[in-house]
Amino acid sequence: MTELIPEPRSVVAGSGEVRLTAHSRLYSGPGTEGVGSWLRTVLQQATGLPLHEGRELGDTDGDGVGLLLDPHLEPEGYRLVSGPTGVLIEGGGAAGVFWGAQTLRQLLGPDAFRRAPLDRAWAVPHLVIEDAPRFRWRGLMLDVARHFMPKEGVLRYLDLMAAHKLNVFHFHLTDDQGWRIQIQRYPRLTEVGSWRPRTKFGHRASPLWEEKPHGGYYTHDDIREIVAYAAARHITVVPEIDVPGHSQAAIAAYPELGNTDAIDTTLLSVWDSWGISPNVLAPTDNTLRFYEGVFEEVLALFPSEFIHVGGDECPKDQWRASPAAQTRMRELGLADEDALQSWFIGHFGKWLSARGRRLIGWDEILEGGLAEGAAVSSWRGYGGGIAAARAGHDVVMCPEQHVYLDHRQSAGVDEPVPIGFVRTLEDVYRFEPVPTGLDASAASHVLGTQANVWTEVMEDHARVDYQTFPRLAAFAEVAWSALPAPVERDFAGFERRMAVHYRRLDALGVAYRPPGGPLPWQRRPGVPGRPIDGPPPNR
Numbered sequence: 001m002t003e004l005i006p007e008p009r010s011v012v013a014g015s016g017e018v019r020l021t022a023h024s025r026l027y028s029g030p031g032t033e034g035v036g037s038w039l040r041t042v043l044q045q046a047t048g049l050p051l052h053e054g055r056e057l058g059d060t061d062g063d064g065v066g067l068l069l070d071p072h073l074e075p076e077g078y079r080l081v082s083g084p085t086g087v088l089i090e091g092g093g094a095a096g097v098f099w100g101a102q103t104l105r106q107l108l109g110p111d112a113f114r115r116a117p118l119d120r121a122w123a124v125p126h127l128v129i130e131d132a133p134r135f136r137w138r139g140l141m142l143d144v145a146r147h148f149m150p151k152e153g154v155l156r157y158l159d160l161m162a163a164h165k166l167n168v169f170h171f172h173l174t175d176d177q178g179w180r181i182q183i184q185r186y187p188r189l190t191e192v193g194s195w196r197p198r199t200k201f202g203h204r205a206s207p208l209w210e211e212k213p214h215g216g217y218y219t220h221d222d223i224r225e226i227v228a229y230a231a232a233r234h235i236t237v238v239p240e241i242d243v244p245g246h247s248q249a250a251i252a253a254y255p256e257l258g259n260t261d262a263i264d265t266t267l268l269s270v271w272d273s274w275g276i277s278p279n280v281l282a283p284t285d286n287t288l289r290f291y292e293g294v295f296e297e298v299l300a301l302f303p304s305e306f307i308h309v310g311g312d313e314c315p316k317d318q319w320r321a322s323p324a325a326q327t328r329m330r331e332l333g334l335a336d337e338d339a340l341q342s343w344f345i346g347h348f349g350k351w352l353s354a355r356g357r358r359l360i361g362w363d364e365i366l367e368g369g370l371a372e373g374a375a376v377s378s379w380r381g382y383g384g385g386i387a388a389a390r391a392g393h394d395v396v397m398c399p400e401q402h403v404y405l406d407h408r409q410s411a412g413v414d415e416p417v418p419i420g421f422v423r424t425l426e427d428v429y430r431f432e433p434v435p436t437g438l439d440a441s442a443a444s445h446v447l448g449t450q451a452n453v454w455t456e457v458m459e460d461h462a463r464v465d466y467q468t469f470p471r472l473a474a475f476a477e478v479a480w481s482a483l484p485a486p487v488e489r490d491f492a493g494f495e496r497r498m499a500v501h502y503r504r505l506d507a508l509g510v511a512y513r514p515p516g517g518p519l520p521w522q523r524r525p526g527v528p529g530r531p532i533d534g535p536p537p538n539r
Helices: 033-047 094-107 151-163 220-232 248-253 285-301 317-321 323-332 337-353 383-390 425-429 461-468 471-480 491-508
Strands: 010-020 025-028 065-069 078-083 086-091 122-131 137-143 168-172 236-243 306-310 358-362 375-378 395-397 446-453
Touching (some): 010 078, 094 122, 094 151, 151 168, 151 491, 220 285, 285 306, 306 337, 317 337, 337 358, 471 491
Parallel strands (some): 025 065, 236 306, 375 395
Antiparallel strands (some): 078 122
């Protein structure tokens, strides 16, 4: 069972196998105890074997598992040796050992991903695997603002990320359609901002509505649990609090945050449709102080180096109509409203930097200049990422045309609520995060890559599963493995390995899109989407 995803750097097969039995032990060397606890738990659930703790490496006695650190390996790199003395996983750090443990789980077969044991033998073939990731940022963004995902669903996705060796969870917590994180000093953000009276069903042009309230939010303790659960799986959680656009839910809760001299903000409610709301934050000192208070609580909950501030899709009409905004521009000597947005983002860049954190935002934050140390999520194509990298800013490549998993997977008429360009499993597999034309210095600023899941037309976890899988498996290999140029990649070989991986996803209960198309219950007949014909622009 060596059909591994993502594909390791090197696999050397041997002859024979290590059989796990009721006598097998698991030894966790210094620095690997957390990984050992996780591995023992999941393997006990799946196999029913006790896997008693070994007191020393020799306790594994030819049929056990040992975990050790090896400082000569890369921090996330690992070496897995299965042979006559048992299975030994060595990692450059605890993260490397953990990724090696994930590989061990795959080697044991798809049933190793179940939560209760089946009556079968458990064996690992004799082999040597040496492996390490290509990128340090291997991310998944999950939008829980458009459709709320309860905490248990988030924890489940962290497990799915870990199974695919993804290590950054971008948590999109606020938008026009909902505010999903408790802020204790501003309780109306969740009392009002986390609920909307109804929801558009399908694309925003759809005539269909779900006529019931939708919402939910995470308490401080929920967030602490999510962050700790992720950390135990060597995943960093990067929160996103969107400013100054995508903020109608916050303005509905606190109308003074909006442009009160341009519109009557007291009439606003949490938005019940999709698209880009014209209602944006006012560029006032009151708004800055309010969001500093928000970010103070966010920083206390999330230890991540990066804090995402959005910064995308901010219409300027209200600022043009607002005497207060125009006065602020004159006071600051700003040329136009684009410069005003740059000033707004720059304020929080400095504020976060003073507290030892780094700002990251969507590529619109490049317009008007970017503070030193800030990073860019390049979503509108490669262009923003190229410009940022050449200017010395770190970049996460997540171009919409390639890795937005809300885009449809086929041109077939049965594809549910089809959005955007067709992005097949093969298209994602042939995505290259580092664009041609970057010299070595600029390319070094590409931290990695990220797949984004926007949930406007994903009303429950089954819809999220369908859009995300199996394409996330292809993306995970792009982010981890040292693949050749896109046209040279062995997609047929990947499909062969996916035949086994589908069984792992079945064991995990993932409602993925089957290779032959959606199952009857996965279709959404009569629910309009917004498909875009032709190939996506490669910009």
